[in-house]
Amino acid sequence: MTRFLKIQALAHRAVSLLGNTGRQFAAAKRKRADFYNVAWRNAAISLDAEVKGLDRDVLAIQKNGQSTRVFLNYTELDDPVSLRVAGNKPLVHKLLQTNGVPVPAYREFSLQTIPEAADFLRTHRTCVVKPASGTGGGSGVTTGVSTPRQLRRASVLAAGYGSGLIIEQQISGANLRLLFLDGQLLDAIDRRPPTVTGNGYSTISRLVDAVNQQRLQAGFAVAQSVLKCDADMRQTLAAQNLTLRSVPPDGAVVQLKTVINDNTAEDNVCIVDSLHPSIIEVARNAANTVGLRLAGIDIVTPETSQPLEESGGVVLEVNSAPGLYFHYAGTRTRTPVAIPVLAACLNHPLEGDNWKSQETFSFSETLVELAPTV
Numbered sequence: 171m172t173r174f175l176k177i178q179a180l181a182h183r184a185v186s187l188l189g190n191t192g193r194q195f196a197a198a199k200r201k202r203a204d205f206y207n208v209a210w211r212n213a214a215i216s217l218d219a220e221v222k223g224l225d226r227d228v229l230a231i232q233k234n235g236q237s238t239r240v241f242l243n244y245t246e247l248d249d250p251v252s253l254r255v256a257g258n259k260p261l262v263h264k265l266l267q268t269n270g271v272p273v274p275a276y277r278e279f280s281l282q283t284i285p286e287a288a289d290f291l292r293t294h295r296t297c298v299v300k301p302a303s304g305t306g307g308g309s310g311v312t313t314g315v316s317t318p319r320q321l322r323r324a325s326v327l328a329a330g331y332g333s334g335l336i337i338e339q340q341i342s343g344a345n346l347r348l349l350f351l352d353g354q355l356l357d358a359i360d361r362r363p364p365t366v367t368g369n370g371y372s373t374i375s376r377l378v379d380a381v382n383q384q385r386l387q388a389g390f391a392v393a394q395s396v397l398k399c400d401a402d403m404r405q406t407l408a409a410q411n412l413t414l415r416s417v418p419p420d421g422a423v424v425q426l427k428t429v430i431n432d433n434t435a436e437d438n439v440c441i442v443d444s445l446h447p448s449i450i451e452v453a454r455n456a457a458n459t460v461g462l463r464l465a466g467i468d469i470v471t472p473e474t475s476q477p478l479e480e481s482g483g484v485v486l487e488v489n490s491a492p493g494l495y496f497h498y499a500g501t502r503t504r505t506p507v508a509i510p511v512l513a514a515c516l517n518h519p520l521e522g523d524n525w526k527s528q529e530t531f532s533f534s535e536t537l538v539e540l541a542p543t544v
Contacts, residue, residue, distance in 0.1 A: 203227050205390040205495055206242045213508035216528055217518060231512065238515035244491045245515050247463045256460050256490035258303045259336050266485055269459045271452055274470075274484045275339040278302060281329050284322065287337045291321055294339040299324035302334035306489065313340060313428035314405035327401050341484050343472035345430050346441070347496055348453040349507055350465050351514055355454070357497045357505040358445055360474070361430045362437040363406075364397060368418025374407065375399070375414040378426065385434070393434045394495045402429045435499030441474060448477040456485050464511060466492025 203226070210229050214221045219233035228241045238246050248256075255261060263273045275294060279287040291297050299321065300311040310331040312324035321337075328335050345363075349356045366377040382396040397403070399414060406428045407413055418424050430437070449469065457465035471483025478484065497505045509525040 201386070201389045202394045202495070203242060205394055205498075206240075209494060209498060209506075209508045210240050210512065213506065213512040216506070216509050216525070217513060217516070219512070219516065219518075231516065233516050233518060236516045236518065238512070240512070240515070243493050245464065245511060247511070247515060248490055252461045253490045256462055256465075256488055257306075259300070259487070260302055260334075262460055262488050265459050266456055266488070269455060271456050271459065272478050272484045274298075274341055274486065277337050279325075279335050279337060280333055281325060281335075284325055287321060287325065287335070288318055290337050291315065291318070296340045297321075298338045298340045299328050300336055300338070301328045301331040302336045303332060305331050306491075307493075308402070308429035308431040311429050312401040312405055314402075314409050315340075320405065324401060340428075341470045341472075341482065341486075343470045343481070343483060344474055345486075346445075346449075346469040346471065346474065347492070348445075348450065348467045348469065349492060349494075349497060350454060350457045350462075350467065351510055352463050353454055353458065354510075355442070355450055356507045356510060357440065358442045358450070359496045360439045360441045361433060361496055362439065363428060363430045364426045364433045364437060365423050366418075366426060368420055368422040368424065370420035371417065373415050373417055374412065374424060374426075377418075377424075378414075390495070390499075391435065393432070394493075394499075395432050397426060397432050402427050438496045438499050440505065444474060446475050446477055449474065449483070452478055452485065456488050460488045460490075462488065462490055463514070464492065465489065 207227070207229070210231070211221055214231050217233060219231050222230045222232075224230050224239070228239060230237060230239050260276070260278045263276055266273050277287060277290045287299075295316060297315045298311065298313045299315050301309070310328040312320075312327055315321050315324050315337075325335055345361045346358060347361055348358045366374060366381055368377070372380070378397050378399060385393040385396055403426055404414070406425055407416070410424065412418075412424065449471070453467040453469060456467050466489035467485060468487040468489065469478070469483060470486050471478055471481050473481040473483070494507055494511070497507045505526060506528055509528065510520055513520050513525075
């Protein structure tokens with residue numbers, strides 16, 4: 171049975187890889203890369219630094235004899251060991267627990283030990299299944315797992331990314347991203363889930379296709395990715411007694427996913443001023459515990475104005491090489507976080523928070539030529 175599950179896992183992974191080479195996914199990947207090209211180049215302009223394209227997506231940036239390279243959301247700030255630690259979800263949970271940081275109840279398992287995960291599921295009822303290490307961006311993650319059949323499917327999907335798996339108690343609440351650089355909070359975003367609005371005659375599947383076309387046409391002004399009709403989408407719809415074939419009433423808003431990485435620009439709301447101070451301190455502790463200079467701390471909490479120990483909130487992830495798009499795409503404010511990040515890469519001190527007042531680039535602007543200049 172375990173061998174059959176492994177074969178299924180490899181097949182799911184192959185289908186995923188093939189699907190991601192389709193035109194929509196390839197185009198969305200290019201739009202995401204365009205965003206980082208613009209963000210880093212504008213940050214360099216703000217710092218009076220020189221930029222040289224090494225290839226289409228790798229930039230060499232120099233100022234006052236200091237130089238660094240960036241690639242999409244990757245920088246040279248954190249060492250390989252710290253990156254490795256951050257990518258190991260069970261290890262991160264253990265480190266955080268040791269330092270008093272609340273994390274969801276969890277258990278490590280594999281396809282060979284699914285019965286152990288089933289025992290955990292019976293205790294916690296609704297869970298999340300994900301690869302234990304080596305992934306990001308929601309890859310291989312299934313939420314809303316509540317039955318043995320769903321657990322098996324989710325485990326097979328996650329095992330396509332690695333043999334080690336983790337099951338966590340699913341916590342309801344707002345999904346927050348706090349971005350820290352050397353212990354300083356740069357920004358905090360409430361990342362709301364992607365949705366579609368019914369028109370009374372289209373299926374959810376067709377609504378998703380239409381949304382994806384809009385995203386591709388608008389580029390990163392609307393979103394940095396297209397929506398994937400994956401296990402998380404099906405589980406999220408099932409929790410609302412819906413499927414991809416359902417036809418929502420006119421004006422009905424349907425949540426598509428619980429994993430929020432595929433949301434739109436307007437789904438990101440800056441909440442720096444409304445966060446309880448203790449949440450910021452817990453997140454800072456999490457970044458320091460894992461040993462990252464640049465860290466995106468994911469928190470789920472039912473109430474952002476209360477301490478986590480009161481609301482039942484948890485630190486869900488500590489992300490190395492965190493994505494910057496959410497901070498530029500907020501509906502209340504756009505925070506040019508690439509400026510202090512690049513300054514740190516160049517060992518260039520910034521004066522206070524003046525960088526926050528600098529005008530960010532327009533999401534509607536026409537992209538300039540981004541081909542390499544060598």
